[in-house]
Amino acid sequence: MQLAAAQLPAHLQKGLRPLYTLHGDEPLLIQEAGDALRAAARAQGFTERTVHTVAGAHFDWSEVLAAGGSLSLFAERQIVEIRILSGKPGKDGSVAIQQLAESARDNDSTLLLFVVPRLDKATRTSAWFVALENGGVTIPIDPVERAALPHWIAQRLQRQRQRVTSGEEGQRTLQFFADRVEGNLLAAHQEVQKLALLYPEGELSFEQVENAVLNVARYDVFKLSEAVLGGQIARAQRMLDGLRAEGEAEVLVHYTLAEDIRALKRVKDAMNAGRPLPLALREERVWGPRERLFERVLPRLSDRQMAQWLQDAHVVDGIVKGLKQPDWPASGWQALHRLALDVCRACMTGPAARVGSPSAATAVARPGRQPSA
Numbered sequence: 514m515q516l517a518a519a520q521l522p523a524h525l526q527k528g529l530r531p532l533y534t535l536h537g538d539e540p541l542l543i544q545e546a547g548d549a550l551r552a553a554a555r556a557q558g559f560t561e562r563t564v565h566t567v568a569g570a571h572f573d574w575s576e577v578l579a580a581g582g583s584l585s586l587f588a589e590r591q592i593v594e595i596r597i598l599s600g601k602p603g604k605d606g607s608v609a610i611q612q613l614a615e616s617a618r619d620n621d622s623t624l625l626l627f628v629v630p631r632l633d634k635a636t637r638t639s640a641w642f643v644a645l646e647n648g649g650v651t652i653p654i655d656p657v658e659r660a661a662l663p664h665w666i667a668q669r670l671q672r673q674r675q676r677v678t679s680g681e682e683g684q685r686t687l688q689f690f691a692d693r694v695e696g697n698l699l700a701a702h703q704e705v706q707k708l709a710l711l712y713p714e715g716e717l718s719f720e721q722v723e724n725a726v727l728n729v730a731r732y733d734v735f736k737l738s739e740a741v742l743g744g745q746i747a748r749a750q751r752m753l754d755g756l757r758a759e760g761e762a763e764v765l766v767h768y769t770l771a772e773d774i775r776a777l778k779r780v781k782d783a784m785n786a787g788r789p790l791p792l793a794l795r796e797e798r799v800w801g802p803r804e805r806l807f808e809r810v811l812p813r814l815s816d817r818q819m820a821q822w823l824q825d826a827h828v829v830d831g832i833v834k835g836l837k838q839p840d841w842p843a844s845g846w847q848a849l850h851r852l853a854l855d856v857c858r859a860c861m862t863g864p865a866a867r868v869g870s871p872s873a874a875t876a877v878a879r880p881g882r883q884p885s886a
Contacts (some may be wrong), residue, residue, distance in 0.1 A: 514650050519799070523651060525553040532617040532649025534642075536600075541699045542654045543628060547594075554592050561591040567606060568598055574609035578585045580623070588846040595686040600636060607641040608774070614648035625649070626750055657697055659748070661734070663687035666694075669705040674714040686719045692751065693726050696736060700729035732756050734769040741853050742773060744861030749853055753846070761767050763833040763845040770853055771826040778819045781811060810860045818859060825852050 516524055525793040530705035534564060535546050548667060551562070565577050580593045602610055610627075636642060641799050645651060657665045665688055670676055677683035704726045708717065711725050732755040756766055776797055783793035794800070799807050828838050829852050833845035842848050 515601040515646065516650050517651050518542065518652055518654055518878070521546060521549055524650070524835050525549060529553055529557060529624060530650050531623065531643065532614060532625045532627075533618055534629065534649065534651040535654055535860060536629045536632050536651065537654025537656070539654055539656045539698055541702055541726065542657075546652060546654060547626065547628065550626060551592060551626075554590075557590075559592050559624055561589045562594065563591065564594045564596065566596045566598065567602060567884045568629070569599075570603035570606075572603075572606065574605060578609055578612060584639060590622050590624075592624045592626060594628065596628045598630070600630045600632050602641060607639065610641040611644040614644040617648055625757065650725055659691065659739075662691040662695065662701070666690050666701065666705060669702065670708070670717070673709040673711070675708060675717055676715070677717050678719070682719055686717070689719070690722055690726055692730065696731040696733065697729050700727075701732075730755060732759065732761075734761070734766055736855070737766065738769055738773050739802060739806065740858050741857045742803070742810060743855055744810075745861075746854060746857050746861070749857050750850065753853060754849055756855040757846050759786055763849065766849055767826070767829055767833050767845075767852075770849065770856070771830065774822045774826050774856065777807065777811065777814065778823060781814065781816065781819060785816070793827065806860075822852075824857060825855065 514530075529550075532549055535543055537543055562788060563580060577593065577595060580591070597606070613625060617623070632642065642651075663684070664687075667677065677686040689703075690704070694704055708722070708725055712721055732752045734756065737749065737752045737756065740752055753766070780790070780793045780797050780799065783796065784790055788796075790811065794807060795802050828841055829845075830849045832838055832841060832843070832848040837843055838848075841853065
């Protein structure tokens, strides 16, 4: 049985199942879901708790099997927590997990709680995970996407009886907050809690939030890809600056941008050859949020645009490796800005800027920072 994380509180009010699995990569939300399960278990008399951490393929499952299969009228009710750090339990672990899932069906003295990272599709169809899903409750813990982050912050403020001002100013406040904590949900949670310490219940002004919330955003190249393909120019610029400040390698940022360009070109070529867009995307292993972005932008991108981007990506590859190129900034980061924003502009909703236009070529020039040839 699969259960959405948002449905967990209502589910727990109806009683506990003997087997739960949390899977995802968001530490704060994993912790909160686990805390809710453990609190419900304690309220029902589960007084003992053991935690087993599976760090490699050579883990000894015998102790877990003994704990998970213990049935005694006189034993204390217990929580047995198994954390599989890699999400790959190995052959012996797979067999052991299937045994544990089977034994949990008739065991009301033990609550089994598995915690695993985000799993790919192949792993979710493996025998051990199917056994967990069929024998208990699996709860995917999805990350809070950037578009949903302002709403998430508003909900967290509401829990502590605070809120932003209504209307446009309130939305601006939430967007500012989200910009400061993007990619770092645990820090976002801590900044929300800090507001409860600094200010009384009720309405918060933009100035109060601006003065209190630290810039704790963390960026990764995969989210940069989403910003560029989503046509979010301001966000893409902010993320590039953030990646640079965090010491990310120029080569890795370039690889991500270039791979998106190559994937767009391959899918476009497949469409030109007569393949339907959904099939072309599957063949190129484009799925999830990236698939939706490709579906939105590909119909309006020209072959000429993508051929130019491929050439530009080749040029920027040389720049980040120390080569100078005519008519391009000497700085690798400025060249990455120019390449990213050329693609970003074309992916915006509305008319796309022409590749090679003056506006595209000078898009990344900033006050006090002139590109140099």
